[in-house]
Amino acid sequence: MFDARPQHNEYLRHRAQQFRSQVARRLDGSLTEDEFKPLRLMNGVYLQLHAYMLRVAIPYGTISPDQMRTLALLAEKWDKGYGHWTTRQNIQYNWPKLVDIPDMLDALADVGLHAIQTSGNTIRNVTTDAYAGAAADEVVDPRPYAELLRAWSTDHAEFQFLPRKFKIAISGGEKDRAVIAAHDIGLRLRRNEAGELGFQVWIGGGLGRTPILGQVVREFLPEADLLPYVEAIISAYNLAGRRDNKYKARIKITVAERGLDVMRDEIEAEFLNRRAVFTGVDQDMVAEFRAVYAAPAFRNETDGDYEERRAASVGFRSWTDTNLSTHKAPGYASVMVTFKAPGQTPGDASADQMRLLADLAERYGHADLRISHDQNVVLPHVHKSDLFALYSELKAAGLATANAGLVSDIVACPGMDYCALATARSIPIAQEIADHFRARDIEDEIGKIDIRISGCINACGHHHLGHIGILGLDRAGVENYQITLGGDGYDIPAIGQRPGAGFPAEEVVPAIDRIINTYLDLRDSAEERFIDAYRRVGAAPFKAALYPVNA
Ligand code: HEM
């Protein structure tokens, strides 16, 4: 679990206390909203359309049952009973009262959680693979390194005022499940030919208004050099990044404007300087974190009646077919619990649901929980003999929807429902699409497909990476939805392409329907996923279906 050392919690309480006095001064009018803004942003507090919003970091998505119960407490006591999972392994509370936020931060500090650096031009919550430590294809568990980066970056004196926000993702699998190409720095653990452990280092990725995929700046960085190298990258960016124009301030623009080779030379030079003063304490910390993240004692027993249960229950079989992933330990599976049930706001979790998951993780999942990039929760280690009992309890709570990775498992930002920056709604569009394909009863037939929606160009819903992406815009006061096709954050990173003009809200579902029908007609076999078929045939047939000539 996240390393909740007592001195760390002490520090978090101190930070919360500082903020409490700032809030008091805002409430009694001695601070204006403008004066208060930089202070609240340092504590993850935004001002939305209707209320303040608190964004809490879930370090690399890994959370303990007690921490999850605290998230439930916050939802119940100081919000409307819900929290909202984000695409960055955070949770957001959309309705807190400003006067309550210091109490919320105190409650978080008690379990080692916080909202520091969840906003502002700083290094944000480090993200990783939701299946870290569990996936069958894992080279090595990335979390000790993620924890090193978290400990180093939280309140790092040099990097509090970067040109713009900065996001680091780290992946430990043969397959990248941390979307490293869409981050300011992406780190991929790998072994070289000599069997030594290190990182492939990517820089300059990011979505938002100018989506750009990262590029490899170093093929192999020995693992012991991680911190000095990351420091060198951020230091080079801190110096060269543009501060004259907010929209050109991310490292992706710095790399695009100056060229990867120039950046690499500067990074390598700075790296040598920085490495010279490293004492090795970082390596001691990694060793300590490796012990914290050592695999649980996996049980060595048979699958029990797992196969008989599968044969006997269609619902259970369908759920195991869809929501499980292959685990590295024999007899185990990783379970995806989706927060995309019919009618649900994608990613909204109630206090009761959070508490239930905390209990279930203790009972069946080695007390480990992960928040995924697609606004769901993963129980990474469940023994197959426990799966039916787990399924039954989830089902009773409406949390056993067998749709992980299917057409109704849509990622959506809050859009116009909450967000002050939104130009269109996202949640209702996601719900309409999900309802439509459920009504057609062809979810399983369509198979795995990634649909993502953002309510404005900031791309919080990662629409560029959706196999089908939807971007809500405002066209002269009318909501208009731009569709992109062929994006992919995982297997072969790609930014989705726009086949043509956007659609008004009521035409989005019919347009997606035409895309799906085209895919079903032209796929090679039921095994060929939408994205693979799209890559094989290109955009033309989809374009023709979206914009019929006689329409
Ligand atoms: C009050 C609500 C929110 C505000 C004001 C907000 C604001 C922004 C802004 C301005 C950007 C663009 C940054 C840039 O290009 O430099 C951004 C990016 C992003 N946001 Fe949000 N956001 C909000 C909620 C969310 C939510 C709910 C999610 C997840 C569901 C999210 C996930 C992201 C992600 C993943 C990006 C990254 C895009 C990139 O790689 O550049 N945000 N956000």
Ligand code: SF4
């Ligand atoms: S994409 Fe736009 S509308 Fe959606 S949460 Fe981000 S800033 Fe708000």
